[in-house]
Amino acid sequence: MKTKINFQCLLLTFLTFTMGLSQFIIVGIMNNLSASFRVSISDIGGLVTVFAIVYAAATPIINLSIGSLSLHKVMVIFMMIFSFGNLLTALASDFNLLFVSRIITALSSGPLMSTAITFAAAIAPQEKRAWLISWVFSGFSIASVFGVPLGTWISDSFNWRLTFWTIFFTSIFITILVLYLLPHNLKQSGTHNIFKQLAILKDKRISLGILVPIFNFSAIYIIYTYLKPILINELNFSHGNVIVVLFLYGLCGLASNQVSGRIANMRWEHDLIKVFIIQAISLFFIFASGNLIWLKISAILVMAVTMAMSNSPMQLYYMDIANHYYPQSLVLASSFNSIFSNVGVATGSAVGSYIVSSIGLSGLGIAGSIFSVFAIGILKLLIKYNHNG
Template sequence: MKQFKVQSFVLVLIAFTLGFSEFLIVGILDDLSKQFGVSVATVGYLVTIFAMVYAISTPFITLLIGKYNLFWSLMVLMGIFTLGNTLSLVAQSFVFLVISRIITALVSGVAISIALSFVGYISPMARQGWLLSWVFSGFSIASVLGVPLGTWISTNFGWRISFLTIIGISVITMGLILLSLPRGFKQKGSSIGGQLALLKDHRIQIGMFLPMFNLAAIYVFYTYLRPIITTQLHFSTGMLTILLFVFGLANIIGNQTSGKLTEGPGLKAMPKVYVTQFILLVALPFSFNYSWLGAFLLMMLIISMPLLNSPIQIHFLQVAEKDYPQSIVLASSLNSIFSNFGIALGSATGGVMVSHFGMISVGPGGAVYTLMTFCLVVWLNHLNQKLAPQSL
């Protein structure tokens, strides 16, 4: 039991380290802008580039490493991740910094996919939902604690020390991986074509669009969270910091609740979640004249954002373990891949909505994607129920 707790901690630490690196840029935009003499908007493209490289590269690299030992693959990927952050540390030009971030993004998605694969390998079925929820919470903790820490370090000691902090945590994480995780973990050997057979399954085809539209719905408004809080709900700058921290905690609560769902109804609970989310999004613009009501609606929406994580991850893993054991890592990567596509889709949609209709439109705009997510999860639940005797 003690070994399982240590291994669980290491998997959460991997997620925290990867999330810390991914989200840090948001907190040090101004410092990087001054350092390299480019606009804040230009530095902001680092976030977009990272997300797109992460989403596009992950499935290809996942397929290539599928036949190798997953423990040593994870060690190599974390080594490249550390190298990428080291290159960011020593970057002397903005172009060099972009290249270093691309290197980091190339391996981040595959590393978390392997970490999620380890969940099924080291934990009994009854504990998988609990552990998955904590691994996903690692990213939330990185957002709530890691980014403010990185920002504070950057402000007081320089942005390079922020990257040095990530490197230090990464080295410690690699040491703990080496000491604690089982080294014989391999998925069933198969060709790339054999691994891709997973994607022919209708349960996977429907399921992989759920995290995309789920996050697209949220990011239509979440991209503009700060201006919504300050200009629409009229909170002070000081209150903004407090609310962002509270919303970060709300995200952790959502992740933990997501784990609880896997012990109960799982995906069967999600239609009710999306009905509630739809109502909240439609009501959001009407709350803009009532500061605390608006803050409450935002908090409830942020809690709803990660509820899908553990149930859909368990769904992917169960389908792969039973019918496509050669595709476990690919199955583990689908949630993170399509979540990043969803972030890009939602952010782009939000930009169009705000440009043409103003900030008041982001709630109803997100509700359209929520409706699509609702239809998909109802369809998937029907398909799972229909195929239950033969498969799941």
């Protein structure tokens, strides 16, 4: 049984790794796409915004429609859609088709993440839930550590399309593994009336809690979306040095996810306040450091360490409330962290795009730090409400 759970954990992590690579690689190949399709960097940055908006808007609608369907079938169907989306990206002949392909990929990514989290919570023993969920989230960080630098190198050395061909064939392989390794009988419990599922959003603990990933990822993605242009245009880094920084960034993100799993079993609200204070300071130093290379790089890596620390505690927070009070909303609740993180991604990348086009890259850090301060305020309100409630 333990061996089987380990294989299932590995599969779910492999799945989120592939999803993370598909989503994040745009950051690493932004300059290449800009040259290939003859559009501006801010237009390519818009792909990040659109992906996140579609993800955040479509995921709850799709999840509310799942009802009593087998989650195994749901995962297989959306893996096939995900594969097609990445195939279309690899074949895109113009920017409009590239745009459509990213929408298709985003439509499938949300339900895939939700079902992956639901499977992780279902197959893990109670004492291992935080650990397993942190590893599922870590797939995205592993994609940042290895996938994005490798995909960037492939794009710079050969062709950006080769990266998406790799993602396509990998996703087909994962679909085959899902067919055989994951349980077929997992379903949502309770009523599947859409309005009764949405009742969870009226809970003040939830409506406050979902603001945490929004402000956290808004702060991060103001910088992360334009990380490659910052390194090349502001710091005059070579493409090789950019790949090294992307690798280090991903490594910090992986550490962040692992710490996230530990925080989830402790006094996580107070710990996250400290994390966001550090985040706000690091983002301010990205602004204040100017062209001081080592200070700016250090601040960027500290920001990366804070990026994912809220993932596991917030995800378990939503799911525990759903388990106890809204069992009909379990799949919906399992998607809250990814949905509202992507609201943050869309907000951050859109704000970043506006700043880049109106002020320039130098103004990104101060904007990010403001969002981190908002996250601190929300956490303090959440602690006060949970204590008094």
